Amino acid sequence: MDVVYQRCCGLDVHKQTAVACVVVPGANGKQPRKEIRTFKTMTADVLELGEWLTMEGVTHVALESTGVYWKPIWNLLESSFTLLLVNARHIKQVPGRKTDVRDCEWIADLLRHGLLRASFVPDRPQRELRELTRYRTSLIRERAAEHNRIQKTLEGAGIKLGDVATDVLGLSGRRILQALVGGTSDPASLADLAVGSLRTKLPQLERALTGQVGAHQRFLLAQQLAHLDGLNELIDRVSQEVADRLGPFQDQVDRLDAVTGIGRRTAETLLAEIGSTVDRFPSAAHLASWTGICPGNNESAGKRKSGRTGKGNVWLRAGLIEAAQAASRTKNTYLASQYQHLAARRGHKKAITAVAHSILRIVWHLLAHDCEYVDLGSRYLEQRDRQHIQQRLIRRLEAFGYTVKLEPAA
Secondary structure, three states, X not given: OXXXXXXXXXXXXXXXXXXXXXXXXXXXXXXXXXXXXEEEOOHHHHHHHHHHHHHOXXXXXXXXOOOOOHHHHHHHHOOOOEEEEEOHHHXXXXXXXXXXXXXXXXXXXXXXXXXXXEOOOOOHHHHHHHHHHHHHHHHHHHHHHHHHHHHHHHHHOOOOHHHHOOOOOOHHHHHHHHHHHHOOOOHHHHHOOOOHHHHHHHHHHHHHOOOOOOHHHHHHHHHHHHHHHHHHHHHHHHHHHHHHHOHHHHHHHHHHHOOOOOOHHHHHHHHHHHOOOOOOOOOHHHHHHHHOOOOOOEEEOOEEEEOOOOOOOHHHHHHHHHHHHHHOOOOOOHHHHHHHHHHHHHOHHHHHHHHHHHHHHHHHHHHHHXXXXXXXXXXXXXXXXXXXXXXXXXXXXHHOOOOOOOOOOO
């Protein structure tokens, strides 16, 4: 095989160590020379690794790692070498010959002959933005978990507030919970704290607030509400930092925000995961494949075995599924119509995944062509498949014994 990179290095990265194999031309110019060293992953040790690679004249370095252990090494070496982050699944060694030394040798040999496919690693500003949006998503999930804990505490005390109030932690719910924490136990007094439309349900609310709240449950509710308030404040601070960093890309945020089902927070997540441009992805299909939101391809002997989606960017996929759920509940929109057409035949989960796929393709076109989103309308699919729908309805009526003749309306 032809040699693509004369001086390269393969790195097998772990939590505490990184095994490096350098391959450079030998003294006679034919037989390559290999040297293997093991380094710790402390900053000083990684810098020492960089000095050794520079001394050997290495130009390209391939890293194979699981988890996040590659990140500090990438941050320290990216300015001096051309780095490739490779997927461990794509470069499996021969079974029975698995050691760290053999792994780094195998990576170096594959890199030397140009047989490695690099994973997408964005530039440093986008990586920092990703960390912020992913941290915010984790906080939001933690807030939802705390909301469930509050509901469980109320259920344990026999308080059925969630059966009457739509939002247990709305304005009325918070007033009632604060009163419970303060020691109020009279159902009538608690129900009278309701405001707005919930006051029309005072008899039901009074029955729901009849329970036995113990001292330990009041203590739990106080801690859970304080934790919830702290999470809300933290989420707001992180969101403000994200908004400040996305200030130069406000046009892209507004453009994505206009898509059905996508809110501002989801738009910020999409830009953090994909980037402000889609130059890295030649087509919408490439982006969908990288995300893991498109149908899989598994065929053997002429039989289609599975069409399940593959693995991809889990953070981007989760945001798209959330947007698809919101879009499926909208009125008179194309995406809601698409969901209704698919859910009737394929079920809810597959329909939601298909809508998420459509949203991602829309996002690619908006970023690639700098255009605004135009909704096709809820009747688009019907008009497109008009002839097919007519034939299907005629067949159904004929099956009931009718003779059907179509005449256009005046």
